[in-house]
Amino acid sequence: MQLLKDKVVFLTGGTEGIGYECAKAYHKAGARLSIISHKEDSLQQCQGQFFGDDIHYILADVSRAADIARAIVETVAVFGRIDVIHNNAGVSNPSKTVSDTTDEEWDKVFNVNVKGIYHTAKYGIEELKKTQGTILNTGSLVGDIGQELHAAYTATKGAVNALTKSMALDYAPFGIRVNAVAPAGVWTPMLRRWSNQQPQAAHIEEYLDGIHPLGxxxxxxxVADACLFMISEQARFITGCILPVTGGAELGYRKYLEQQVKDGKAVLSVDIKAKQA
Structure with a gap:
């Protein structure tokens, strides 16, 4: 059974990582895709390996209102409708405390991770009203539990959680569901770049395996499999949900970090304490 047969999905950040895996899963489930990315090289690379009459690529930056307004109009012109908006585009930099974060860095992460959702809703909601569609936001576990050295990023993901719930209430009268998925660690190009920026990069893989109780x-x-469920009719009575896709990380995350600190192996917090000593 194709869960998304003939559905049109507007997917931001769909050429790499979780977004690309979602694009493949959605297409396999029968969806027609409008894939948005602000990276021209990534867009071209993806076009070369993932293509078809039911896949349309758009170069656009979610932080720019005009880009998203154009992308929504273009998607409707190509496919005639929009059933799903998946706000997956996001950035994680900088790996810093609040006081070390510059104005420019703070604004950039908020403009992509939060204002990007504002733009897709602002310019796409009328299309979703026509189809009684759904919105899915890619959040993060750290939006709930926090994370050292990632003040701006965790703040955006906390905002995504609250925004998801408020949008769910606002748009429920139109039959529109709004949910989010909240992964913990997931191996993506962005996570690998993040890993290389950490104080003890050589131990990051062990750290990331360790925070997930499933090992x-x-x-x-x-994450793509969970997203497919959340945008399908299988989840037709679910809205305002922040779905953890974490391997149980929220259950053992702090316990693991405490043990790492005791053993002198922590890859994040020990360095902060050392700087403060």
Whole structure:
């Protein structure tokens, strides 16, 4: 059974990582895709390996209102409708405390991770009203529990959680569902870049495996499977939900970090304490 047969999905950040895995899962489930990315090289690379009459690529930046207004109009012109908006585009930099974060860095992460959702809703909601469609936001576990050295990023993901719930209430009268998925660690190009920026980068893989009670840091396909469920009719009575796709990380995250600190192996917090000493 194709869960998304003939559905049109507007997917931001769909050429890499979780977004790309979602694009493949949605297409396999029968969806027609409008894939948005602000990276021209990534867009071209993806076009070369993932293509078809039911896949349309758009170069656009979610932080720019005009880009998203144009992308929504273009998607409707190509496919005639929009059933799903998946706000997956996001950035994680900088890896800093609040006081070390510059104005420019703060604004950039908020403009992409939060204002990007504002733009897709502002310019796409009328299309979703026509189809009684759904919105899915890619959040993060750290939006709920926090994370050292990622003040701006965690703040945006906390905002995504609250925004998801408020939008769910606002748009429920129109039959529109709004949900979010909240992964912990997931191996993506962005996570690998993040890993290289950490104080003890050589131990990051062990750290990421360790924070998940199921024993490993997954690839993006596990999140894509959850996303497919959340935008399908299988989840037709679910709205305002922040779905953890974490391998149980929220259950053992702090306990693992405490043990790492005791053993002198922590890859994040020990360095902060050392700087403060």
């Amino acid at each position: 490993y840091c997954p690839e993006g396909d596990v």
